[in-house]
Amino acid sequence: xxxxxxxxxxxxxxxxxxxxxxxxxxxxxxxxxxxxxxxxxxxxxxxxxxxxxxxxxxxxxxxxxxxxxxxxxxxxxxxxxxxxxxxxxxxxxxxxxxxxxxxxxxxxxxxxxxxxxxxxxxxxxxxxxxxxxxxxxxxxxxxxxxxxxxxxxxxxxxxxxxxxxxxxxxxxxxxxxxxxxxxxxxxxxxxxxxxxxxxxxxxxxxxxxxxxxxxxxxxxxxxxxxxxxxxxxxxxxxxxxxxxxxxxxxxxxxxxxxxxxxxxxxxxxxxxxx
Amino acid sequence: xxxxxxxxxxxxxxxxxxxxxxxxxxxxxxxxxxxxxxxxxxxxxxxxxxxxxxxxxxxxxxxxxxxxxxxxxxxxxxxxxxxxxxxxxxxxxxxxxxxxxxxxxxxxxxxxxxxxxxxxxxxxxxxxxxxxxxxxxxxxxxxxxxxxxxxxxxxxxxxxxxxxxxxxxxxxxxxxxxxxxxxxxxxxxxxxxxxxxxxxxxxxxxxxxxxxxxxxxxxxxxxxxxxxxxxxxxxxxxxxxxxxxxxxx
Numbered sequence: 001x002x003x004x005x006x007x008x009x010x011x012x013x014x015x016x017x018x019x020x021x022x023x024x025x026x027x028x029x030x031x032x033x034x035x036x037x038x039x040x041x042x043x044x045x046x047x048x049x050x051x052x053x054x055x056x057x058x059x060x061x062x063x064x065x066x067x068x069x070x071x072x073x074x075x076x077x078x079x080x081x082x083x084x085x086x087x088x089x090x091x092x093x094x095x096x097x098x099x100x101x102x103x104x105x106x107x108x109x110x111x112x113x114x115x116x117x118x119x120x121x122x123x124x125x126x127x128x129x130x131x132x133x134x135x136x137x138x139x140x141x142x143x144x145x146x147x148x149x150x151x152x153x154x155x156x157x158x159x160x161x162x163x164x165x166x167x168x169x170x171x172x173x174x175x176x177x178x179x180x181x182x183x184x185x186x187x188x189x190x191x192x193x194x195x196x197x198x199x200x201x202x203x204x205x206x207x208x209x210x211x212x213x214x215x216x217x218x219x220x221x222x223x224x225x226x227x228x229x230x231x232x233x234x235x236x237x238x239x240x241x242x243x244x245x246x247x248x249x250x251x252x253x254x255x256x257x258x259x260x261x262x263x264x265x266x267x268x269x270x271x272x273x274x
Numbered sequence: 275x276x277x278x279x280x281x282x283x284x285x286x287x288x289x290x291x292x293x294x295x296x297x298x299x300x301x302x303x304x305x306x307x308x309x310x311x312x313x314x315x316x317x318x319x320x321x322x323x324x325x326x327x328x329x330x331x332x333x334x335x336x337x338x339x340x341x342x343x344x345x346x347x348x349x350x351x352x353x354x355x356x357x358x359x360x361x362x363x364x365x366x367x368x369x370x371x372x373x374x375x376x377x378x379x380x381x382x383x384x385x386x387x388x389x390x391x392x393x394x395x396x397x398x399x400x401x402x403x404x405x406x407x408x409x410x411x412x413x414x415x416x417x418x419x420x421x422x423x424x425x426x427x428x429x430x431x432x433x434x435x436x437x438x439x440x441x442x443x444x445x446x447x448x449x450x451x452x453x454x455x456x457x458x459x460x461x462x463x464x465x466x467x468x469x470x471x472x473x474x475x476x477x478x479x480x481x482x483x484x485x486x487x488x489x490x491x492x493x494x495x496x497x498x499x500x501x502x503x504x505x506x507x508x509x510x511x512x513x514x515x516x517x518x519x520x521x522x523x
Binding site for chain 2: 041042043044047049066068071073076078079101103104105106107109110111116118120121124147149150151152186219
C-alpha cells in the first residue's frame with residue numbers, strides 16, 4: 001500500500017486561464033494551486049510551459065476528471081501512464097479524482113456519473129483504486145461528487161461507501177463541501193450525518209464552490225460564490241478535520257482574481273477560529 | 275442489473291435518451307435530464323471552443339445543427355475531450371457536401387488546435403548545417419506540422435474572421451494549393467502555399483531525404499532550376515522553424 005500523503009495546511013485556488021497572468025507575473029497570496037490534470041496531459045506547447053513556470057512558484061495539486069474510478073471494466077492504462085508522466089514531472093502536493101465513472105464499452109461521457117452504492121460497485125472501485133495507486137506509486141485522493149440520481153438497490157449510504165473504500169484501499173479523501181450540500185439537498189439526506197460518517201482522518205483536501213438552482217435540483221455549477229449554507233457546513237466540517245488544504249473552485253463566470261482571494265480569506269478566517 | 279449493465283444502460287440514456295433506458299434507470303426524469311443536459315452541453319461547448327471562426331462563418335443555427343448531428347452520430351470515445359473535435363471534419367463533409375470552404379475552415383481550426391499542444395522541438399540552428407553531407411541528409415520536420423490540400427480561399431476567410439474584419443465571399447482557387455499549420459515556440463501558425471511546395475513538404479514528411487527532394491524537383495523543373503528551388507525551400511523552412519533536426523541515412 002503506498003505511503004500516506006503528508007498533511008498540508010494551507011489555502012489555495014484552482015488555476016484557470018483567466019488568471020495565468022496574475023500567477024506568473026505577480027505574487028498571489030495562496031499556499032498552493034490546483035490544476036485540472038487532463039488540461040496538461042498533452043505532448044507539449046504552452047500549457048506544459050505555463051505549468052512548469054507555475055510549479056516553480058507554488059505547490060501544485062493535480063485534480064483529474066477522467067480516471068473513471070467507478071468503471072466496471074477496469075481503468076484505461078494509456079490514461080494512467082500519461083497521468084504518471086505528468087505526476088513525475090510536477091511532483092504534486094496531491095493527485096486526486098472523483099468517486100464517479102465516465103467510461104463504458106469504449107464510450108466516454110466526459111461527465112462525473114454516479115456510482116451505485118452497492119457491494120459489487122465497492123469491490124470494483126477498490127480494485128480500480130489499487131490499480132491506479134500501483135501504477136502511479138502514490139496514495140490518491142478521491143472526491144465525493146455532486147449527484148442528481150440515486151439508484152435502487154443501494155446497500156449503504158454514500159459516506160459508508162466512501163469510508164469502506166478508504167479503509168480497503170488506503171486512499172485518502174478530498175471533501176467537497178459544496179457537493180455534500182448539493183447531494184444532501186437533492187437526495188434528502190442530512191449533510192451533517194455525511195460529515196459525521198466520513199473518516200475525517202483520511203481527508204487531506206477540501207473544495208469550496210458555488211452551485212445553482214435547477215428544476216427541482218441543485219446543480220454543481222461552479223459559477224457563483226460559495227453560499228452561506230456551504231460556509232456553515234465548512235465551519236462545521238473543519239472542527240472534525242486535521243490540517244487540510246482548502247481551496248475555492250470556480251470554473252464558469254470566472255471573476256477577477258481579487259474576488260476569489262476575498263472568498264479565500266473567508267475560509268482562512270473560519271479556519272483560524274476552529 | 276449488475277454494474278456493467280447499469281453503466282451500459284446509462285450510456286444508452288445519454289446517447290439516445292430512450293424511454294426504455296430511462297425506465298431501467300428508475301425513471302427519475304429530473305435527475306436523468308441533468309445528466310443528459312450535461313453530456314450534450316459539454317460536447318456542444320467543446321465543438322464551439324474548437325471551431326470559433328467556423329461557427330461565425332456558418333452562423334449559430336447551422337453550426338449548432340451540425341454539432342447535434344455529430345454528437346448523435348459519434349459519441350465520444352477518448353479519455354480527453356481534445357480528441358472529440360477531430361471527427362467533426364467528416365461530419366461537415368456529410369452535412370455540407372458542396373461546401374469545400376467549410377471543410378477547409380474546419381481543417382484549419384482543427385490543425386491549429388493540434389499544433390498548439392504538439393510535442394516541443396527546438397528549431398534547427400544554422401550551425402547544425404555546417405559541413406553537412408547533403409547527399410545523405412535526412413531532415414526532421416516539426417512534430418507540430420500539419421499539411422493539407424487547399425481548393426478555396428479558406429485561408430483568407432479564416433484570417434479575416436480571426437482579425438474580426440469582414441470576410442471575403444468563398445471562392446474556388448484558380449489553382450489548387452496547400453495549407454501548412456505548425457507552431458513556432460508557443461504560437462500556432464497558418465500559411466498558404468502553392469501545390470508544388472505542399473508536395474515538396476509532403477515528400478520530406480514521408481522520408482526526410484533532402485537528396486530525394488532535389489531529385490523530385492529536378493524531374494519537375496530541370497537540373498538547375500530544381501536544385502535552386504530545393505535550396506530556396508530549405509532556406510524558407512529553416513527560417514520558419516519548420517525543420518527541427520537532421521541526421522544521415
